[in-house]
Amino acid sequence: MNHVPVGLVFPGQGTQKQGMGEPWRDTASWELTAEISAVTGEDIAELLLHTPGDHLQRTDLAQLSVFSVALIAHAEATRGDALGGRVVACAGHSLGEYAALVAAGALTVGRAAALVAxxxxAMxxxxxxxxxxxxxxxxxxxxEVETLVSEIRAEGGEVWIANVNAPGQTVISGAPEAVAxxxxxxxxxxxxLITLRVGGAFHSPFMAPAAETLGAxxxxxxxxxxxxxxVANVDAAPHTDDGDWPALCVRQLTSPVLWEQSVRTLTxxxxxxxxxxxxxxxxxxxMIRRIDGDVEVVSVDSPAAVPARSVRER
Known part of the structure; x- marks a missing residue:
């Protein structure tokens, strides 16, 4: 098992929910909440334990909460030797790319937390x-979705492909009337069309001001x-050079998340x-099971997926 090539993947905004930190609060890696709080000025423990779900829909809070839980889960899985093989690559969906960069060693927790905040x-x-x-x-x-949105843009509508998630699942983004x-x-x-409960037209040209701010x-x-x-969202290609990432992260805000292609690069x-x-x-x-039915997929979304020795005694 330990010779199996493993890829680590990290979810993005939209996976947050009230009390999402509760399963992790008695793990050794819960201490990351204090480190992220110190950098960002947000009470991460409060966000993960007590903040109402409606409030967590706010873009900045949603991103910090998902990022924090992803790092805690990664730290616990690593500590508990629960990855089941040798890690050879990482990827993250949108926001998840920042957790992937931490896991790959390209960013420290503190630097990534500051960027996520x-x-x-900015978004x-x-x-x-x-x-x-x-x-x-x-x-x-x-x-066909691309053709459809191109036709609407040609008629003056503002709508673009935002995520290519999996076969038969493409997310579009733009002005409410054009999306409708x-x-x-x-x-x-x-x-x-399934309307998504989001705070804006993410991964579209509407995020150009945010890209400028994030670039700074x-x-x-x-x-x-x-x-x-x-594996970067914007080109579905693997990157190791530290000089690539500032430009890739800026482009990501206004470009589609090529998740299906990224998974195919991993596998x-x-x-x-x-x-x-x-x-x-x-x-x-x-999504991954729809993209590649031959790859093994495991979700570490609670300490139950991690060997018990990595969980502190209550």
């Missing part, structure tokens, strides 16, 4: 400036060469035979 604030401010929304088009091929128009036309390509924070952040490749080019999802929920595991 800056990113969340929230951009969304407050320009109203936007997102929706998942299910059951339609991505090429795409939803009304989705049946013509065999699809259906990234210029002041030191990256180090990653110990293992991190194909990088040879991962086991993918371990670390963080709240099991959203990525569901």
């Amino acid at each position: 800056a990113r969340g604030r 929230r401010e951009a969304a407050l400036t320009r109203e936007g929304t997102m929706g998942a088009v299910v059951a339609a091929p991505v090429a 128009e795409a939803g009304s036309r989705a049946p013509s390509i065999g699809g259906k 924070a990234l210029r002041d952040t030191s990256f180090t060469p990653a110990r293992v490749p991190v 194909g080019r990088l040879g991962c035979r086991r993918l371990v999802e670390l963080g709240p929920g099991r959203t990525l595991a569901g």
Whole structure:
């Protein structure tokens, strides 16, 4: 088992929920909440234990909470030797890319936490400036979704592909009326639009102001060469060079998350035979099984998935 090539994957915004930290509070890695709190000025323990679910929908708080749980889960899985093999690559979905960079050694916890805080604030401010929304088009091929949104843009609508998550699941982003128009036309390509409860038109040109703000924070952040490749959202390619990441992180805010292609890079080019999802929920595991049914997928979303020796006595 220990010779199995493992890829680590980290979820993004939308997986947060009230009390998401409760399962982890008695683990040794819970101490990360204090470190992240000190860097960001937010009470992370309070966010993870007591903050109401509606309040956690706020973009900046959602991102910090998911990022924190992902790092705790990774630390506990590593401490408990629960990864089941040799880690050869990492990837994260949108926000999850920052946890992946920590796991790969490209960023320290503190530097990543500061970037996540800056990113969340900038995205929230951009969304407050320009109203936007997102929706998942299910059951339609991505090429036909791309054609559909291109037609709407040609008519003056503002809507773009935001996430290519898995076969038959493409997320679109843009102005509410343009997203609604795409939803009304989705049946013509065999699809259906599911509206997402989000705070803005993420991964679209509406996030250009946030990209500019985040770029300034990234210029002041030191990256180090990653110990293992991190597959980037924007090009689905593996990167280890510390000089690549500032530009990749800026592009990510206004570019589609190429998750389906990223998983294929992990399981194909990088040879991962086991993918371990670390963080709240099991959203990525569901996508991965639709992308590559031959790869083993495990979700570490609670200490129950980690050997008991890594959990402190109550």
